[in-house]
Amino acid sequence: MQLASTSFNEIRLDHMSRSFGAHHALKDINLTIRKGEFIALLGPSGCGKSTALNCIAGLLATTGGGIFIDQKRIDQLKPEDRGFGMVFQNYALFPHMTVRQNVGFGLRMRRVDKAEIERRVTDALALVHLETQGEKLPGQLSGGQQQRVAIARAIVIEPPLVLMDEPLSNLDAKLRLEMRAEIRRIHNQLGGTTVYVTHDQDEALSLADRIVVLRDGEIRQVGTPRELYESPAHFDVAEFMGYRNRLGGTVTAVDGDRVSVAAGNAVVTGTARDAVKVGDLAILAARADDVAADGGQGNAVTATVETIEYRGREHVGTARTADGLELVFHSNRGAAQGETLTLSIDPARALVFAA
Amino acid sequence: MSALVEHDYSRISLQQRLARRGFDGVTLLALPAVVFLLAVFVYPFIYGLALSFMPKAGGFFANYQTFFSDPYLYNTIATTLWLALPVTLISIAMALPIAFRVRLMRRQRLLTTILVLPVTLGTVLVAQGLLNYLGPQGWFSRTLLLFHIIDAPLKLTNNYWGVFASLIITGFPFTFLLTLSYVSGIDPALEQAAATHGANSWQRFRFVFWPLLVPGLAIAFCLSFVQAYAVFPSAILLGAPAGPTRVISIAAYQAAFEQYDYSMASAIAMIMAAVQLVIVVAILGLRNLFYRGSTAGGKG
Numbered sequence: 001m002q003l004a005s006t007s008f009n010e011i012r013l014d015h016m017s018r019s020f021g022a023h024h025a026l027k028d029i030n031l032t033i034r035k036g037e038f039i040a041l042l043g044p045s046g047c048g049k050s051t052a053l054n055c056i057a058g059l060l061a062t063t064g065g066g067i068f069i070d071q072k073r074i075d076q077l078k079p080e081d082r083g084f085g086m087v088f089q090n091y092a093l094f095p096h097m098t099v100r101q102n103v104g105f106g107l108r109m110r111r112v113d114k115a116e117i118e119r120r121v122t123d124a125l126a127l128v129h130l131e132t133q134g135e136k137l138p139g140q141l142s143g144g145q146q147q148r149v150a151i152a153r154a155i156v157i158e159p160p161l162v163l164m165d166e167p168l169s170n171l172d173a174k175l176r177l178e179m180r181a182e183i184r185r186i187h188n189q190l191g192g193t194t195v196y197v198t199h200d201q202d203e204a205l206s207l208a209d210r211i212v213v214l215r216d217g218e219i220r221q222v223g224t225p226r227e228l229y230e231s232p233a234h235f236d237v238a239e240f241m242g243y244r245n246r247l248g249g250t251v252t253a254v255d256g257d258r259v260s261v262a263a264g265n266a267v268v269t270g271t272a273r274d275a276v277k278v279g280d281l282a283i284l285a286a287r288a289d290d291v292a293a294d295g296g297q298g299n300a301v302t303a304t305v306e307t308i309e310y311r312g313r314e315h316v317g318t319a320r321t322a323d324g325l326e327l328v329f330h331s332n333r334g335a336a337q338g339e340t341l342t343l344s345i346d347p348a349r350a351l352v353f354a355a
Numbered sequence: 356m357s358a359l360v361e362h363d364y365s366r367i368s369l370q371q372r373l374a375r376r377g378f379d380g381v382t383l384l385a386l387p388a389v390v391f392l393l394a395v396f397v398y399p400f401i402y403g404l405a406l407s408f409m410p411k412a413g414g415f416f417a418n419y420q421t422f423f424s425d426p427y428l429y430n431t432i433a434t435t436l437w438l439a440l441p442v443t444l445i446s447i448a449m450a451l452p453i454a455f456r457v458r459l460m461r462r463q464r465l466l467t468t469i470l471v472l473p474v475t476l477g478t479v480l481v482a483q484g485l486l487n488y489l490g491p492q493g494w495f496s497r498t499l500l501l502f503h504i505i506d507a508p509l510k511l512t513n514n515y516w517g518v519f520a521s522l523i524i525t526g527f528p529f530t531f532l533l534t535l536s537y538v539s540g541i542d543p544a545l546e547q548a549a550a551t552h553g554a555n556s557w558q559r560f561r562f563v564f565w566p567l568l569v570p571g572l573a574i575a576f577c578l579s580f581v582q583a584y585a586v587f588p589s590a591i592l593l594g595a596p597a598g599p600t601r602v603i604s605i606a607a608y609q610a611a612f613e614q615y616d617y618s619m620a621s622a623i624a625m626i627m628a629a630v631q632l633v634i635v636v637a638i639l640g641l642r643n644l645f646y647r648g649s650t651a652g653g654k655g
Contacts, residue, residue: 059547079550086551092544096566096646105562106552139648157552 015065025051027217040208041197048217049197085154087164091146093138100134106157124156144175164196213237235353243285244328251280259352264323270350281355293331296344305339407622418622431603439583442522450534458539471528482592517593518600530579537571541650567650573642577635603627
């Protein structure tokens with residue numbers, strides 16, 4: 001089985017927007033999805049990621065801009081005429097049809113020859129490891145199995161594009177990890193193109209070739225997982241990439257790309273991500289991984305431990321400075337609640353954004 | 356040395372044993388309803404059944420023999436079916452598309468209120484209104500005459516069509532509300548899934564909505580049918596109670612209150628119940644051929 005029997009080079013969202021009355025759910029979205037790419041739309045709830053997916057699927061009409069497959073404009077087409085596959089958050093399997101009938105639904109609607117349907121459904125079920133469950137009704141399957149059926153149903157029609165709307169959010173933690181690997185395996189095996197909506201940065205980082213971070217209906221940053229993780233271009237993106245320490249204050253010194261920010265009584269130096277000058281308000285963002293309790297170079301801050309969580313290989317805790325700044329730190333040896341520590345923040349990895 | 360306290364785990368209180376079988380304090384709350392049902396439904400039914408086998412003259416089955424040998428009596432079954440079946444089918448056929456539209460509306464309440472209003476009017480008021488509106492001198496005929504669509508006043512009351520219209524008006528809101536609840540009970544994601552996988556609107560109805568709706572529509576059919584089959588006031592007020600709309604309840608009424616033959620009236624009532632039962636059982640039997648589980652698309 002090979003996806004994307006219809007050959008195309010790219011799918012382009014061109015100034016796509018969608019508003020609900022006065023509320024602009026999507027503003028001027030420009031994005032080119034290349035054939036074979038796995039794109040994750042990442043953002044908090046209400047950021048417009050599902051709206052964007054529904055617009056691509058045709059379930060919601062756009063209110064501005066266009067969607068193109070190469071040179072062909074498709075945003076005027078009905079969902080049934082776009083030929084995409086879609087996996088829904090709650091699976092949306094047809095409860096009255098067997099697994100085989102569910103998977104074969106798209107082919108039946110396209111009036112594919114019966115024998116051909118049988119063959120392709122069998123292939124698709126093999127791909128999601130459900131060969132023996134074909135005659136069951138969806139209600140008799142577990143959540144993970146239902147999700148596999150939904151994936152099989154979406155890919156069996158060999159769509160140019162598979163859309164996935166938070167497909168793992170209803171599964172438990174273990175199954176979520178397993179299905180994540182499955183989804184990537186299926187994507188690689190079939191060579192399809194996937195747009196995947198999620199609010200979980202781990203999912204986006206581990207699955208996607210490129211991540212699109214959305215916030216308030218706008219694209220904040222598009223990049224590879226590494227680009228986003230290591231050099232978020234925007235404070236919102238940093239927040240989403242696990243920069244849990246946010247120290248707001250005034251810029252006291254600028255030396256090349258090194259910027260010092262006075263947050264409370266502490267002066268912390270980080271790497272500039274925005275152009276700032278002395279006297280500006282700025283936010284310094286750092287990951288817990290880059291705030292060390294076991295000694296390290298640069299930026300020593302004294303704080304008292306408030307909570308400490310055991311994470312297996314390391315501990316992650318929160319600590320508060322004398323003037324009330326809260327810091328999330330990591331420690332290999334652990335720390336006791338109420339203990340006073342000297343935390344060091346790596347200036348190369350702490351990022352300074354204009355406030 | 357540890358002092359072991361002996362527990363007798365075999366002793367279970369009566370309350371616990373009852374609870375295991377599903378009897379607890381809440382069960383008692385059903386008691387008034389049970390008493391009420393026994394008093395006003397079960398007892399009269401059994402009394403009527405017994406009474407129907409005690410005719411004024413003749414043997415055990417004399418009433419039933421009389422009914423099925425007199426066309427004036429047994430034809431009422433067909434007359435009533437001829438009213439109740441089309442009315443029910445048409446009500447459902449009208450309710451379904453409206454429910455599909457209303458399901459998508461954000462301000463359903465106003466429309467639902469308008470549609471449900473006839474329920475509050477009562478059959479007699481509706482009959483009165485229809486006599487004025489559809490009668491030979493009513494607005495309907497007059498308007499058609501005015502535009503020369505017809506040459507002579509249409510006869511739409513005191514015949515089959517008057518009763519038909521009245522039954523539709525009073526029965527529709529009920530059918531509609533039931534249908535709406537079944538239609539909106541179907542997960543909208545199922546339609547979206549069908550659409551993205553290539554089903555056009557007819558295919559979405561045919562392969563997704565219809566099979567999921569049939570069990571609910573069967574129930575709506577049964578309830579509406581039973582209601583329509585018991586038609587009485589409008590058959591007299593708007594119909595031709597001596598002829599085309601001599602429904603079975605009129606026959607029962609005449610037996611009871613014109614001939615004072617309560618035994619015969621009971622027998623007719625029993626026949627009426629049996630006809631309804633046959634139709635309802637047949638419909639529910641057909642319903643079993645369809646999927647009857649949850650209409651959600653997965654775990655919510």
